[in-house]
Amino acid sequence: MAKEQPGKLEVKSFADHHVITQPNPLRKVLLRVPESDLDDPVGRAEKALAGLSGEFKNWMAIEADRLSAAHAAILRDGFTDDTREELFRAAHDIKGDAATFGFPSAGAAAESLCRIIEHAPDLDLVPSDLIAHHINAIQAIVRERTKLDTAATAGVLSRSLRGIADEFLTYANRDRPEHLEAILAPSIIPSE
């Protein structure tokens, strides 16, 4: 849409690589505006996002239900490629979405669950309570938020789960240095 006719590629060749430069096909969408320009696209987008926030609790409940359904399938059928994948994807979505939806502690608990699924050497040997507690905690944070003693309780809950999960994963991967390194590496996302 914004593209001009494809600009002529300039190719410089070296011993083991080529450097390909193309006139910026998107340069026409870059507008020079005076410093006094008051348009604030980021502020406008933040307001629009706030306008969606009335739906966030419902969306979060849907995501939590999907996680519980994935867990129920595992209790019924055991860990298969499909059931494992669905549990991971459901937890991973909550990890990414929950903070936006106003449930950062649910996101933290989901991240802990993702780490278990990703790094446990054998999921069948993971204590079933460890997985169940993560899912119950996420459901509690989402469903019972008004009954929990503010966000602090949810934070304590998710941090406790993470601590237990990390202890389990560190021990279970004591002979798997590449996993151990990944488990102990800091996240690029600052903690709460």
Add this chain to the structure above:
Amino acid sequence: MYRIDFNKLRFLICDDNPHMRRILRTLLHSFGAREAYESEDGATALEMYSHYVPDIVITDWAMPIFDGLELAQMIRQPDSKGNPYAPIIMLTGHSEKRRVTVARDAGVNEFLAKPISAKGLYQRILNVVANPRPFIKTKTYFGPDRRRNTANAYIGPERRIGGEMEVLQQPSLLDKARSSV
């Protein structure tokens, strides 16, 4: 001062989560974009990429059929009939350093870790519009220049041979991923 004329940009959004797609659509429309096509898996996204020829691709990582990483690799085929140069922004719940490196090596231009923010998304789009990088083609890589390290003394195994000592003065993908959250 520069601003992006979003209504001239065509986006392709690829995320299997309908809530995240709705959020992305809302943000892009608020920025001023009119054209944002959506797909919920990598295979559909690849078809839409060929059909709609988007200016910018925003993709999740974890998706069914094939994921965002594979989508990036399929777009970055230097001999494909389509456009292998479109900017790709990876928007993902993955937040580990090694994931940033893997995404970079698949030809992703920008990495944005969830939770999403309007500011973070705008900055990524501004960067791919205003600061496009040259593409590098080697035996094992085709994609935007990954060289952002200004240390000219680097002599490691991945040092390019025969290249000039040109480096781009910009922060690494990992540093940018960290600073935006």
